Amino acid sequence: MVKKISLVIDELTGCEGCKMSLLELIEPLLDSIMRDEIEIVYAPILLDAESFDHADIALLAGSIRNSEDLEKARWIREKVDILVATGACAYIGGIHGLGNLFTWRDLVSGVFGNVNHEVADEIPSLLEYTKPLWREVNVDYFIPGCPPNPDTIAKVLDGIKRGLKPHEIFEARTVCDECPLKREEKSASKVLRVIDTPVEQSTDRCLLEQGYLCLGPSTLAGCGALCPKKGVPCIGCYGFVVKPGESFDNAIARTIASIGASFKIEPPERIDDEILDTIGTFMKFILPSFFIPRIIK
Amino acid sequence: MAKKHKPIRPLILAYCCNYCGYAGADLAGVSRIEYEPNVVIVRVPCSGRIGPEHIIEALKEGYDGVLVVGCHYGDCHFISGNYVSKRRFTLIKSILTSLGVEEERVRFEHISAAEGRRFAEVVNEMTRKLRELGPSPFVR
Numbered sequence: 001m002v003k004k005i006s007l008v009i010d011e012l013t014g015c016e017g018c019k020m021s022l023l024e025l026i027e028p029l030l031d032s033i034m035r036d037e038i039e040i041v042y043a044p045i046l047l048d049a050e051s052f053d054h055a056d057i058a059l060l061a062g063s064i065r066n067s068e069d070l071e072k073a074r075w076i077r078e079k080v081d082i083l084v085a086t087g088a089c090a091y092i093g094g095i096h097g098l099g100n101l102f103t104w105r106d107l108v109s110g111v112f113g114n115v116n117h118e119v120a121d122e123i124p125s126l127l128e129y130t131k132p133l134w135r136e137v138n139v140d141y142f143i144p145g146c147p148p149n150p151d152t153i154a155k156v157l158d159g160i161k162r163g164l165k166p167h168e169i170f171e172a173r174t175v176c177d178e179c180p181l182k183r184e185e186k187s188a189s190k191v192l193r194v195i196d197t198p199v200e201q202s203t204d205r206c207l208l209e210q211g212y213l214c215l216g217p218s219t220l221a222g223c224g225a226l227c228p229k230k231g232v233p234c235i236g237c238y239g240f241v242v243k244p245g246e247s248f249d250n251a252i253a254r255t256i257a258s259i260g261a262s263f264k265i266e267p268p269e270r271i272d273d274e275i276l277d278t279i280g281t282f283m284k285f286i287l288p289s290f291f292i293p294r295i296i297k
Numbered sequence: 298m299a300k301k302h303k304p305i306r307p308l309i310l311a312y313c314c315n316y317c318g319y320a321g322a323d324l325a326g327v328s329r330i331e332y333e334p335n336v337v338i339v340r341v342p343c344s345g346r347i348g349p350e351h352i353i354e355a356l357k358e359g360y361d362g363v364l365v366v367g368c369h370y371g372d373c374h375f376i377s378g379n380y381v382s383k384r385r386f387t388l389i390k391s392i393l394t395s396l397g398v399e400e401e402r403v404r405f406e407h408i409s410a411a412e413g414r415r416f417a418e419v420v421n422e423m424t425r426k427l428r429e430l431g432p433s434p435f436v437r
C-alpha cells in the first residue's frame with residue numbers, strides 16, 4: 001500500500017484568493033482522498049480540527065505581516081516535513097508588500113487617522129514590514145501565482161511526490177513562451193498605459209512591442225499567459241525566473257535591464273517619468289524579497 | 298571587499314568605461330591632478346555593460362556610493378552603450394530612491410577621455426557629499 005500523505009492547508013495575511021485556488025484543487029484530489037492516499041489533517045477553511053501533531057506537507061499561503069502570522073508560520077514549520085510557500089504572498093511577499101513603501105505607523109495613521117498606536121494586548125501587532133515566508137522560516141518548495149493556477153499547484157504536488165527539486169519542477173520558461181501574440185523583434189519608443197490607451201481588441205501583436213509594459217519576458221511560465229491573451233500586460237504575479245543559486249535581486253535587476261531599458265526613449269533619463277511608477281511596475285509582487293525590502297528612514 | 302584591513306570611508310565604487318571614463322581617470326592620473334583617494338575604479342569595456350545588478354551588488358558589498366562613468370552622448374565607442382546604461386541606471390536609481398536610499402549615493406556621469414579634471418571634480422564632490430551623509434545603511 002502507498003503511504004498516506006498528510007496535508008495541511010492554511011493562509012497567513014493574504015486576500016483569501018489562494019484559498020480559493022486550493023479549494024479548487026480539492027475536487028481533483030477527492031479521488032485520492034477517498035482511496036485513503038491523502039489525508040487533510042489541518043485546514044481551517046475545510047475542517048474544524050484545531051491542531052495537529054505532524055504532517056508531511058503544508059501548503060501555506062499568505063505573507064508574514066503581524067505577530068500572529070510569525071507565530072503560526074513557526075508553529076507549522078515545526079510540525080511538517082515539507083513546507084510549501086503557496087502563492088505570491090508566501091513565496092515573494094505579494095502585492096500588499098507594496099505597503100512596505102510606508103512605515104507601519106504611516107500605514108495605520110493613513111487609514112485610521114490620528115489613533116493611538118498602542119495596540120491592545122489581545123490583538124496581534126503589526127511587524128515592521130511584510131515578509132515572504134523565506135525571511136523567517138525554511139521553505140522547501142514554492143508555488144508561484146496570485147493566485148496560483150490550480151494546475152500549477154497540482155504540478156508542484158506531483159513534483160514533490162516524484163522527489164524533484166524546486167528548480168526541476170519549473171523549467172526556466174517565461175510567460176512569453178506561452179503567449180500567442182506575435183513578436184517582431186521591435187522595440188517601442190514610448191510607454192503606453194492600458195488606462196489611457198486601451199489595447200486594441202483584435203490585436204495579435206506583442207504588447208511590449210506596442211509599448212505596454214508587459215513583464216512576460218521575465219515572468220515564470222505556468223499561467224498559460226492568461227493576461228496577454230486577453231490583451232492585458234503581464235504584471236509578473238508568478239514572480240521572475242530565478243536561476244538555481246541566483247538571488248531575487250539578480251532576477252529583479254535582469255528584469256529592469258531587459259524590459260525597462262528595451263524602450264528606446266530619448267533622452268534616456270526620461271524613462272523614469274515615462275513609466276511613472278517604476279517601483280510599482282517592476283516590483284508589484286516582489287518588493288519584500290528585494291535586498292531593501294522596505295523604505296529605510 | 299577585503300575584510301582584512303579597514304577601508305577608507307566613504308568608499309566609492311566607480312565603473313568606468315574603457316574609452317572615455319577610464320581614459321579620463323587615467324588622464325587625471327598622468328596630469329598629476331590631486332583628488333580624494335576614496336574611489337575604487339573598475340574598468341569595463343563599455344558603460345553599457347553596467348546594469349542594475351552591478352549597482353545593487355556594490356551597495357550590498359558595503360560601498361557608500363556607486364559611480365557609473367560613460368562617454369558623452371554620441372561618443373560611445375559601441376554607438377549606443379551609454380544610452381542603454383543610462384536608461385538602466387535611471388530605473389534602478391528611481392527604485393532605490395523610492396526606498397529611501399539617498400539620491401547622492403548613486404551617480405552617473407559622462408566624462409570624456411580629455412576630461413581628467415572633471416573626473417577629479419566628480420570624485421571630490423561625491424566624496425564630500427557622502428561624508429555628509431555618513432556611512433551607507435548597508436555596511437555590515
Ligand code: SF4
Nearest residue numbers: 014017018087089146
Ligand atoms: S498570493 Fe494573491 S491570491 Fe494569494 S493570498 Fe496573496 S494576494 Fe491573495
Ligand code: SF4
Nearest residue numbers: 176179206207214216
Ligand atoms: S505580450 Fe507580453 S507575454 Fe506576450 S510576447 Fe509580448 S512581452 Fe511576452
Ligand code: SF4
Nearest residue numbers: 223227234235237238
Ligand atoms: S500573465 Fe502574468 S500577471 Fe497574468 S496571470 Fe500570468 S503571470 Fe500573472
